[in-house]
Amino acid sequence: MGDWKLPREGGCLCGRVRFKITAPPLLTMVCHCKGCQRLTASAFSLSAGIPSDSFEVVQGEPVIGALHGAHRHFFCDYCKSWLFTRPEGMDWFVNVRATMLDDPAGFATPFVETASKERLPWVRTTAVRSFDGFPDIDAMMQAVEEFAKRDGPV
Template identity: 65%
Template sequence: MNDWKLPWEGGCRCGRVRLKISAPPLLTMACHCTGCQRMSASAFSLSAAIPTQGFEVTQGEPVIGGLHGEHRHYFCPYCMSWMFTRPHGVDTFVNMRATMLDDPSWFSPFMETWTSEKLPWATTPAVHSFAKLPEFHEYKGLTDAYAAQAKRPGSSHRK
C-alpha cells in the first residue's frame, strides 16, 4: 500500500468540506451517463471507488443533492461541488469525484461506463468500456486487474 502514498486529502472548491482517503481505490472510472453529464456539466464524471473504511469526511457537513433518489450524491452546502456518491444498497465503497483530491494528477480512468450514452467526441484512456455497467461477476476481475496495473501517485505510467 505504500506505493499509493496514502493518506490523501481533498475538498470542495471553497474548502468548507474536507476529505481524507486512507485506502487505495478499488477502481477508477469515467461515467458517460446523461445524469453524470448534467451533474458535472461535462461529457462525463470521473470517480474513484474508495473502500468505505478508507473514506472520511474530516470537516464540514455534505448535503444530499442531485435527484435525491436511490443513489445519494453528496455536495458541499456552500459551493455546491459534487463530491461523492454512495450507491444504493452498497456499503463497501464510496464513489469519490477524483478531482476533489488536492492532487488528482495521478488519476486516470481504468474503465468507462454508460458508453451507450456518451457524446460522440468524448474519449478517455480507459482500458475497459461498458455500454452500461459491468455485470456483477466482472467486478472481481476488474478490481484485481486495477490493483495490478493502476497508475500510482508520483508515477508517470501504469505499473
C-alpha cells in the same frame, strides 16, 4: 502495489467540506451517463472507488443532492460541489469525484468507463475496460481484480 502517496485529502471548491482517503482506490472510473454529464456540466464524471472504511469526511457536513434517489450523491451545501456518491447496495465503497482531491494524480486516470453508449461522439478516454451501460456486480468485481494487479497509480 506502487506508491499511492497516502493519505490524500480533498474537498469542495470553497473548502468548507474536506475529506481524507487512507487506502488506494479499488477502481478508477469515468462515467458517460447523461446524469453525470448534467451533474458535472461536462462530458463525463471521473471517480475513484475508495473502500468505505478508508474514507472520512474530516470537516464540514456534506448534504445529499441531485436526484435524492437510491444512489446518494453528496455535495457541499454552500458551493454545491459534487464530492462523492454512496451507491445503493454497495456500502463497501465510496465513489469519490477524483478531481476533488488536492492531488488527483493516479486517482483520475480511468481504468473503466461506464455508460459508453451515452458518450458524446468526440470523447475518447484511455480506459482499459468499457461497458455500454452499467456493469453487473460480477463484471465490476472482475474489473476491481484487474485494477488491483496494476503496479500503482498511472
